[in-house]
Amino acid sequence: MMKKRSASADNICAVAVVHFSEHGYDASSLSDIAAQAGMRKASLYSHFAGKDALFLDVFADALAEEQAFMDSCFADEAALAAPGGQQAGALYCDRMAQRYADSAHLRFLLRTAYLPPAPLRVEVGTGYEALLAQLQRYYVQSLARLAPTLSPQRIDLYAQAYLGIVDSLHVELIYAGGAALQQRHAALWQILSDSLAMAAQHG
Numbered sequence: 001m002m003k004k005r006s007a008s009a010d011n012i013c014a015v016a017v018v019h020f021s022e023h024g025y026d027a028s029s030l031s032d033i034a035a036q037a038g039m040r041k042a043s044l045y046s047h048f049a050g051k052d053a054l055f056l057d058v059f060a061d062a063l064a065e066e067q068a069f070m071d072s073c074f075a076d077e078a079a080l081a082a083p084g085g086q087q088a089g090a091l092y093c094d095r096m097a098q099r100y101a102d103s104a105h106l107r108f109l110l111r112t113a114y115l116p117p118a119p120l121r122v123e124v125g126t127g128y129e130a131l132l133a134q135l136q137r138y139y140v141q142s143l144a145r146l147a148p149t150l151s152p153q154r155i156d157l158y159a160q161a162y163l164g165i166v167d168s169l170h171v172e173l174i175y176a177g178g179a180a181l182q183q184r185h186a187a188l189w190q191i192l193s194d195s196l197a198m199a200a201q202h203g
Contacts, residue, residue: 021108025117
């Protein structure tokens with residue numbers, strides 16, 4: 001659970017997430033972050049012990065923001081009637097590109113997860129793996145609801161395939177985007193959907 005922060009600390013984090021998402025850990029400057037937050041660097045240190053502490057607070061914010069986005073996607077999905085399983089997890093993937101464009105938190109999160117700063121590798125890995133574990137649980141719940149004839153073993157298999165799709169889309173967002181992302185999304189989703197449709201037909 002995140003500790004309660006002051007308004008000034010929240011402002012620093014709001015500036016820092018954009019700065020870190022654009023420059024990464026190593027190239028980021030606390031002096032620049034402080035200046036953009038409208039304060040002196042010495043004032044920043046009254047809120048955060050150093051770059052690592054600020055970075056980890058921003059990372060925790062990014063995890064919480066993405067968790068909330070994930071929650072909303074699967075809540076919306078649960079409200080839809082789409083039996084057969086092909087649409088399990090679809091909203092999260094469909095909304096991902098726009099989310100990446102709109103959210104500095106997601107841009108920061110993915111850059112950090114795929115290129116973690118060496119001093120914070122363990123903390124970053126632990127936090128990101130926990131987020132993916134929650135995503136997997138949501139997908140399993142959704143697929144079990146939409147395709148109740150599938151065995152738990154098959155559901156777990158499809159969950160791993162789904163995480164593979166999410167991972168592939170994340171990589172495309174970081175390094176390519178645009179048409180390449182849409183093509184990969186369509187191709188991978190078609191393969192998953194076809195397999196689920198066949199599994200549903202055969203019980």
